[in-house]
Amino acid sequence: QSVLTQPPSVSGAPGQRVTISCTGSSSNIGAGNDVHWYQQFPGTAPKLLINGNSNRPSGVPDRFSGSKSGTSASLAITGLQAEDEADYYCQSYDSSLRVYVFGGGTTVTVL
Amino acid sequence: EVQLVESGGGLVKPGGSLRLSCVASGFTVSTYSFNWVRQAPGKGLEWVSSISSGSTYTFYTDSVRGRFTISRDNAKNSVYLQMNSLRAEDTAVYYCARDGYNSGYDDFDYWGQGTLVTVSS
Numbered sequence: 001q002s003v004l005t006q007p008p009s010v011s012g013a014p015g016q017r018v019t020i021s022c023t024g025s026s027s028n029i030g031a032g033n034d035v036h037w038y039q040q041f042p043g044t045a046p047k048l049l050i051n052g053n054s055n056r057p058s059g060v061p062d063r064f065s066g067s068k069s070g071t072s073a074s075l076a077i078t079g080l081q082a083e084d085e086a087d088y089y090c091q092s093y094d095s096s097l098r099v100y101v102f103g104g105g106t107t108v109t110v111l
Numbered sequence: 112e113v114q115l116v117e118s119g120g121g122l123v124k125p126g127g128s129l130r131l132s133c134v135a136s137g138f139t140v141s142t143y144s145f146n147w148v149r150q151a152p153g154k155g156l157e158w159v160s161s162i163s164s165g166s167t168y169t170f171y172t173d174s175v176r177g178r179f180t181i182s183r184d185n186a187k188n189s190v191y192l193q194m195n196s197l198r199a200e201d202t203a204v205y206y207c208a209r210d211g212y213n214s215g216y217d218d219f220d221y222w223g224q225g226t227l228v229t230v231s232s
Contacts, residue, residue, distance in 0.1 A: 002155060033217070045222040045223060046219075051214075051216045051220070052216050089155065100217070101158070102156040102157065104155045
């Protein structure tokens with residue numbers, strides 16, 4: 001059971017927009033801690049996709065965007081492409097547990 | 112180019128020990144904090160441990176505290192994870208990840224390729 005909750009899977013047709021939610025609590029996201037997102041392809045290491053809730057590191061396509069409100073955050077992929085098929089994880093810091101926490105991950109499938 | 116290369120994984124019996132290493136390059140290693148993050152087969156990511164740039168501060172998730180020890184040798188640009196009293200539930204790919212604190216974020220901005228630890232009799 002992950003501290004941050006994500007849907008197990010989302011899917012969309014090429015060109016569509018999909019969103020992945022990340023729900024936390026008052027001790028992590030709701031405490032004002034930043035949310036970060038990672039992309040992971042099978043058999044490879046995670047890669048930082050979004051940091052500081054909505055910042056895209058250099059090299060990340062602008063079809064990826066992040067937002068945060070209250071105790072939740074979201075990752076949006078607009079103009080979905082076949083190469084976006086991967087697992088996506090949200091991450092934050094829990095001030096009560098004093099640990100970094102991850103969501104359980106969401107598999108994005110391009111139909 | 113930032114590179115993190117882990118090694119030291121393998122098959123170990125329950126109760127055994129392993130020492131993982133992470134060699135970093137492409138940046139001033141001594142000024143960064145580092146983390147170990149693991150991923151059990153078919154499962155999600157779990158933060159395991161962190162160490163500050165000068166080794167002053169170390170942190171652990173509850174399930175490994177007292178069994179695992181994180182350390183570093185800045186002269187060798189290396190970070191280590193000594194794992195003792197290993198259990199079946201420690202089976203995972205272990206990733207070394209650079210802390211994004213220097214950029215103002217509490218994220219993991221670069222990751223190694225991972226090393227597989229299998230605990231089984």
